[in-house]
Amino acid sequence: MILLFIFVINIAYVTISTVRLILMMKGYRTVASAVSFAEVFVYISGLSVVLDHMDSILNVIVYCLGFAIGVYTGSLVEEKLAMGYVTVQVITRQETSDMPNQLRDAGFGVTSWYGEGLTGQRLVLSVLTKRNRQKELVEHVHGIDPHAFIVSMEPKTFVGGFWVRRTQ
Template structure:
Protein backbone atom coordinates (compact mmCIF):
# COMPACT_ATOMS: atom_id res chain seq x y z
CA UNK A 1 0.00 0.00 0.00
CA UNK A 2 2.71 2.51 0.98
CA UNK A 3 4.79 1.27 -1.94
CA UNK A 4 2.13 2.16 -4.53
CA UNK A 5 1.55 5.57 -2.93
CA UNK A 6 5.28 6.39 -3.08
CA UNK A 7 5.48 5.05 -6.63
CA UNK A 8 2.62 7.29 -7.75
CA UNK A 9 4.19 10.32 -6.04
CA UNK A 10 7.67 9.79 -7.48
CA UNK A 11 6.41 9.03 -10.98
CA UNK A 12 4.14 12.08 -11.01
CA UNK A 13 6.90 14.41 -9.75
CA UNK A 14 9.25 13.03 -12.42
CA UNK A 15 6.62 13.35 -15.15
CA UNK A 16 5.70 16.96 -14.43
CA UNK A 17 9.33 18.03 -13.91
CA UNK A 18 10.28 16.52 -17.26
CA UNK A 19 7.21 18.07 -18.87
CA UNK A 20 8.24 21.51 -17.59
CA UNK A 21 11.76 21.09 -18.93
CA UNK A 22 10.50 19.82 -22.28
CA UNK A 23 8.30 22.87 -22.68
CA UNK A 24 11.15 25.24 -21.84
CA UNK A 25 13.55 23.47 -24.19
CA UNK A 26 10.95 23.63 -26.95
CA UNK A 27 10.38 27.36 -26.31
CA UNK A 28 14.15 27.89 -26.62
CA UNK A 29 13.93 26.43 -30.12
CA UNK A 30 15.47 22.98 -29.60
CA UNK A 31 12.71 20.88 -31.19
CA UNK A 32 14.79 17.71 -31.56
CA UNK A 33 15.72 17.48 -27.88
CA UNK A 34 12.15 18.41 -26.89
CA UNK A 35 10.84 15.55 -29.05
CA UNK A 36 13.18 13.05 -27.42
CA UNK A 37 12.20 14.26 -23.96
CA UNK A 38 8.51 13.97 -24.86
CA UNK A 39 8.95 10.23 -25.47
CA UNK A 40 10.26 9.74 -21.91
CA UNK A 41 7.63 12.13 -20.57
CA UNK A 42 4.70 10.18 -22.02
CA UNK A 43 6.15 6.85 -20.90
CA UNK A 44 6.41 8.12 -17.31
CA UNK A 45 2.91 9.64 -17.54
CA UNK A 46 1.39 6.31 -18.59
CA UNK A 47 3.17 4.53 -15.72
CA UNK A 48 1.75 6.96 -13.16
CA UNK A 49 -1.74 7.11 -14.60
CA UNK A 50 -2.02 3.33 -14.91
CA UNK A 51 -0.93 2.95 -11.27
CA UNK A 52 -3.67 5.37 -10.17
CA UNK A 53 -6.34 3.78 -12.37
CA UNK A 54 -5.42 0.29 -11.17
CA UNK A 55 -5.77 1.45 -7.56
CA UNK A 56 -8.87 3.64 -7.68
CA UNK A 57 -10.27 1.82 -4.65
CA UNK A 58 -8.46 4.25 -2.33
CA UNK A 59 -9.05 7.99 -2.49
CA UNK A 60 -5.57 8.89 -1.30
CA UNK A 61 -3.97 7.50 -4.46
CA UNK A 62 -5.74 10.22 -6.42
CA UNK A 63 -4.73 12.85 -3.85
CA UNK A 64 -1.09 11.70 -4.03
CA UNK A 65 -1.27 11.86 -7.84
CA UNK A 66 -2.45 15.49 -7.61
CA UNK A 67 0.15 16.29 -4.94
CA UNK A 68 2.84 14.82 -7.19
CA UNK A 69 1.70 17.11 -9.98
CA UNK A 70 2.03 20.19 -7.74
CA UNK A 71 5.45 19.14 -6.43
CA UNK A 72 6.53 18.39 -10.01
CA UNK A 73 5.65 21.90 -11.17
CA UNK A 74 7.70 23.36 -8.33
CA UNK A 75 10.61 20.96 -8.90
CA UNK A 76 10.63 21.58 -12.65
CA UNK A 77 10.80 25.34 -12.12
CA UNK A 78 13.72 24.93 -9.68
CA UNK A 79 15.59 22.73 -12.16
CA UNK A 80 15.00 25.22 -14.97
CA UNK A 81 16.21 28.07 -12.79
CA UNK A 82 19.42 26.17 -12.00
CA UNK A 83 19.98 25.32 -15.66
CA UNK A 84 19.48 29.01 -16.60
CA UNK A 85 19.38 28.25 -20.30
CA UNK A 86 19.58 30.99 -22.86
CA UNK A 87 20.22 34.70 -22.72
CA UNK A 88 18.57 37.76 -21.25
CA UNK A 89 18.53 41.37 -22.31
CA UNK A 90 18.64 43.80 -19.43
CA UNK A 91 17.81 47.43 -20.04
CA UNK A 92 19.16 49.75 -17.37
CA UNK A 93 18.12 53.38 -17.11
CA UNK A 94 20.24 55.46 -14.78
CA UNK A 95 19.93 59.09 -13.75
CA UNK A 96 23.54 59.96 -14.26
CA UNK A 97 24.52 60.89 -17.80
CA UNK A 98 28.12 60.92 -16.64
CA UNK A 99 27.70 57.45 -15.13
CA UNK A 100 30.61 55.06 -15.24
CA UNK A 101 28.25 52.07 -15.29
CA UNK A 102 28.92 51.08 -18.93
CA UNK A 103 32.71 50.76 -18.57
CA UNK A 104 32.38 48.99 -15.21
CA UNK A 105 29.97 46.43 -16.67
CA UNK A 106 32.18 45.94 -19.73
CA UNK A 107 35.14 45.34 -17.42
CA UNK A 108 33.09 42.53 -15.81
CA UNK A 109 32.64 40.91 -19.24
CA UNK A 110 29.14 42.14 -20.09
CA UNK A 111 28.31 43.44 -23.56
CA UNK A 112 26.90 46.96 -23.18
CA UNK A 113 25.34 49.40 -25.62
CA UNK A 114 24.64 52.83 -24.12
CA UNK A 115 22.91 56.01 -25.27
CA UNK A 116 21.46 59.20 -23.83
CA UNK A 117 17.72 59.50 -23.41
CA UNK A 118 15.22 61.92 -21.93
CA UNK A 119 13.04 60.86 -19.02
CA UNK A 120 10.34 62.63 -17.05
CA UNK A 121 12.91 64.36 -14.84
CA UNK A 122 15.55 65.03 -17.50
CA UNK A 123 18.56 63.38 -19.06
CA UNK A 124 19.09 59.65 -18.55
CA UNK A 125 21.62 57.09 -19.65
CA UNK A 126 20.13 53.89 -21.08
CA UNK A 127 22.16 50.71 -21.30
CA UNK A 128 21.26 47.48 -23.09
CA UNK A 129 23.15 44.53 -21.64
CA UNK A 130 22.97 41.08 -23.24
CA UNK A 131 24.19 38.23 -21.07
CA UNK A 132 23.71 34.57 -20.32
CA UNK A 133 20.85 33.88 -17.91
CA UNK A 134 23.34 32.21 -15.60
CA UNK A 135 24.92 35.65 -15.03
CA UNK A 136 21.65 37.53 -14.50
CA UNK A 137 21.91 37.71 -10.71
CA UNK A 138 25.54 38.86 -10.94
CA UNK A 139 24.59 41.59 -13.42
CA UNK A 140 21.67 42.87 -11.33
CA UNK A 141 23.85 42.92 -8.22
CA UNK A 142 26.55 44.93 -10.05
CA UNK A 143 23.96 47.43 -11.33
CA UNK A 144 22.62 47.88 -7.78
CA UNK A 145 26.14 48.47 -6.45
CA UNK A 146 26.81 51.14 -9.07
CA UNK A 147 23.40 52.85 -8.91
CA UNK A 148 20.78 51.64 -6.39
CA UNK A 149 18.22 53.98 -8.03
CA UNK A 150 18.61 52.51 -11.54
CA UNK A 151 15.46 51.37 -13.34
CA UNK A 152 15.94 47.84 -14.67
CA UNK A 153 13.87 45.76 -17.09
CA UNK A 154 14.85 42.31 -18.29
CA UNK A 155 13.45 40.08 -21.01
CA UNK A 156 14.48 37.04 -23.03
CA UNK A 157 15.46 37.74 -26.64
CA UNK A 158 14.50 35.07 -29.15
CA UNK A 159 16.41 36.16 -32.26
CA UNK A 160 19.98 37.36 -32.67
CA UNK A 161 21.16 39.03 -35.88
CA UNK A 162 24.39 41.00 -36.20
CA UNK A 163 26.62 42.45 -33.52
CA UNK A 164 29.65 40.92 -31.84
CA UNK A 165 27.45 38.57 -29.74
CA UNK A 166 26.19 36.55 -32.73
CA UNK A 167 29.29 34.32 -32.85
CA UNK A 168 29.11 33.73 -29.08
CA UNK A 169 25.38 32.94 -29.10
CA UNK A 170 25.53 30.45 -31.98
Protein backbone atom coordinates in the same frame (compact mmCIF):
# COMPACT_ATOMS: atom_id res chain seq x y z
CA MET B 1 4.34 1.83 -1.07
CA ILE B 2 1.82 2.58 -3.84
CA LEU B 3 1.29 6.09 -2.46
CA LEU B 4 5.01 6.83 -2.58
CA PHE B 5 5.27 5.49 -6.14
CA ILE B 6 2.30 7.58 -7.30
CA PHE B 7 3.77 10.67 -5.64
CA VAL B 8 7.31 10.27 -7.00
CA ILE B 9 6.31 9.23 -10.53
CA ASN B 10 4.05 12.27 -10.89
CA ILE B 11 6.76 14.63 -9.65
CA ALA B 12 9.10 13.09 -12.23
CA TYR B 13 6.50 13.33 -15.00
CA VAL B 14 5.64 16.99 -14.46
CA THR B 15 9.28 17.98 -13.99
CA ILE B 16 10.24 16.28 -17.26
CA SER B 17 7.23 17.85 -18.96
CA THR B 18 8.30 21.32 -17.82
CA VAL B 19 11.86 20.80 -19.05
CA ARG B 20 10.57 19.53 -22.41
CA LEU B 21 8.35 22.58 -22.80
CA ILE B 22 11.24 24.94 -22.05
CA LEU B 23 13.46 23.10 -24.53
CA MET B 24 10.81 23.51 -27.22
CA MET B 25 10.36 27.20 -26.46
CA LYS B 26 14.13 27.75 -26.66
CA GLY B 27 14.31 26.03 -30.06
CA TYR B 28 15.94 22.74 -29.01
CA ARG B 29 13.47 20.63 -31.04
CA THR B 30 15.57 17.47 -31.29
CA VAL B 31 16.40 17.34 -27.58
CA ALA B 32 12.78 18.16 -26.70
CA SER B 33 11.62 15.25 -28.86
CA ALA B 34 13.97 12.86 -27.08
CA VAL B 35 12.85 14.15 -23.67
CA SER B 36 9.21 13.68 -24.71
CA PHE B 37 9.84 9.94 -25.05
CA ALA B 38 10.86 9.77 -21.38
CA GLU B 39 7.98 12.06 -20.43
CA VAL B 40 5.33 9.83 -21.99
CA PHE B 41 6.92 6.66 -20.60
CA VAL B 42 6.87 8.07 -17.07
CA TYR B 43 3.33 9.42 -17.54
CA ILE B 44 1.89 6.10 -18.74
CA SER B 45 3.67 4.19 -15.98
CA GLY B 46 2.28 6.46 -13.30
CA LEU B 47 -1.20 6.81 -14.73
CA SER B 48 -1.64 3.05 -15.11
CA VAL B 49 -0.85 2.56 -11.40
CA VAL B 50 -3.25 5.37 -10.41
CA LEU B 51 -6.05 3.99 -12.58
CA ASP B 52 -5.53 0.51 -11.09
CA HIS B 53 -5.86 2.01 -7.59
CA MET B 54 -8.68 4.54 -8.01
CA ASP B 55 -10.55 2.78 -5.23
CA SER B 56 -8.95 5.12 -2.70
CA ILE B 57 -9.41 8.89 -2.70
CA LEU B 58 -6.02 9.09 -0.98
CA ASN B 59 -4.34 7.76 -4.15
CA VAL B 60 -5.99 10.49 -6.21
CA ILE B 61 -5.01 13.16 -3.68
CA VAL B 62 -1.41 11.95 -3.68
CA TYR B 63 -1.46 12.02 -7.50
CA CYS B 64 -2.64 15.64 -7.42
CA LEU B 65 -0.07 16.56 -4.78
CA GLY B 66 2.69 14.96 -6.86
CA PHE B 67 1.54 17.01 -9.85
CA ALA B 68 1.69 20.24 -7.82
CA ILE B 69 5.14 19.46 -6.43
CA GLY B 70 6.26 18.52 -9.96
CA VAL B 71 5.31 21.97 -11.22
CA TYR B 72 7.42 23.48 -8.46
CA THR B 73 10.44 21.21 -9.05
CA GLY B 74 10.16 21.74 -12.81
CA SER B 75 10.42 25.49 -12.30
CA LEU B 76 13.49 24.98 -10.07
CA VAL B 77 15.16 22.79 -12.69
CA GLU B 78 14.39 25.34 -15.42
CA GLU B 79 15.87 28.10 -13.27
CA LYS B 80 19.05 26.07 -12.71
CA LEU B 81 19.40 25.31 -16.43
CA ALA B 82 19.04 29.04 -17.22
CA MET B 83 19.11 28.36 -20.94
CA GLY B 84 19.26 31.08 -23.52
CA TYR B 85 19.84 34.80 -23.30
CA VAL B 86 18.25 37.85 -21.74
CA THR B 87 18.30 41.47 -22.72
CA VAL B 88 18.53 43.66 -19.66
CA GLN B 89 17.69 47.33 -19.96
CA VAL B 90 19.14 49.54 -17.24
CA ILE B 91 18.09 53.14 -16.68
CA THR B 92 20.14 55.23 -14.28
CA ARG B 93 19.94 58.84 -13.14
CA GLN B 94 23.71 58.98 -13.04
CA GLU B 95 24.22 60.54 -16.48
CA THR B 96 27.98 60.73 -15.99
CA SER B 97 28.19 57.15 -14.71
CA ASP B 98 31.00 54.89 -15.85
CA MET B 99 28.56 51.97 -15.63
CA PRO B 100 28.88 50.97 -19.32
CA ASN B 101 32.65 50.56 -19.03
CA GLN B 102 32.43 48.82 -15.66
CA LEU B 103 29.94 46.29 -17.07
CA ARG B 104 32.09 45.80 -20.18
CA ASP B 105 35.09 45.15 -17.93
CA ALA B 106 32.98 42.48 -16.19
CA GLY B 107 32.46 40.76 -19.55
CA PHE B 108 29.04 42.10 -20.55
CA GLY B 109 28.25 43.59 -23.95
CA VAL B 110 26.71 47.04 -23.46
CA THR B 111 25.07 49.55 -25.76
CA SER B 112 24.24 52.88 -24.13
CA TRP B 113 22.51 56.13 -25.01
CA TYR B 114 20.85 59.06 -23.30
CA GLY B 115 17.12 59.28 -22.88
CA GLU B 116 14.73 61.81 -21.44
CA GLY B 117 12.93 60.89 -18.21
CA LEU B 118 10.22 62.74 -16.32
CA THR B 119 12.71 64.88 -14.43
CA GLY B 120 15.64 65.00 -16.83
CA GLN B 121 18.24 63.11 -18.76
CA ARG B 122 18.87 59.40 -18.05
CA LEU B 123 21.59 57.00 -19.10
CA VAL B 124 20.01 53.95 -20.77
CA LEU B 125 21.92 50.70 -21.22
CA SER B 126 20.98 47.62 -23.19
CA VAL B 127 22.86 44.49 -22.14
CA LEU B 128 22.57 41.10 -23.82
CA THR B 129 23.84 38.25 -21.66
CA LYS B 130 23.38 34.56 -21.01
CA ARG B 131 20.56 33.86 -18.59
CA ASN B 132 22.92 32.16 -16.17
CA ARG B 133 24.72 35.53 -15.74
CA GLN B 134 21.59 37.62 -15.23
CA LYS B 135 21.80 37.63 -11.43
CA GLU B 136 25.49 38.58 -11.61
CA LEU B 137 24.63 41.45 -13.96
CA VAL B 138 21.90 42.78 -11.67
CA GLU B 139 24.30 42.61 -8.70
CA HIS B 140 26.92 44.60 -10.67
CA VAL B 141 24.34 47.24 -11.60
CA HIS B 142 23.07 47.55 -8.02
CA GLY B 143 26.66 47.82 -6.79
CA ILE B 144 27.14 50.82 -9.07
CA ASP B 145 23.68 52.37 -8.67
CA PRO B 146 21.30 50.84 -6.11
CA HIS B 147 18.45 53.00 -7.51
CA ALA B 148 18.81 51.93 -11.15
CA PHE B 149 15.66 50.79 -12.94
CA ILE B 150 16.14 47.32 -14.45
CA VAL B 151 13.93 45.44 -16.90
CA SER B 152 14.81 42.09 -18.44
CA MET B 153 13.35 40.47 -21.55
CA GLU B 154 14.04 37.23 -23.38
CA PRO B 155 14.93 37.79 -27.02
CA LYS B 156 13.71 35.13 -29.43
CA THR B 157 16.10 36.03 -32.23
CA PHE B 158 19.12 38.27 -32.62
CA VAL B 159 21.16 38.79 -35.77
CA GLY B 160 24.40 40.70 -36.26
CA GLY B 161 26.41 42.81 -33.89
CA PHE B 162 29.23 42.19 -31.47
CA TRP B 163 27.43 39.54 -29.39
CA VAL B 164 26.50 37.27 -32.28
CA ARG B 165 30.14 37.16 -33.42
CA ARG B 166 31.21 36.14 -29.88
CA THR B 167 28.67 33.30 -29.62
CA GLN B 168 29.53 31.62 -32.95
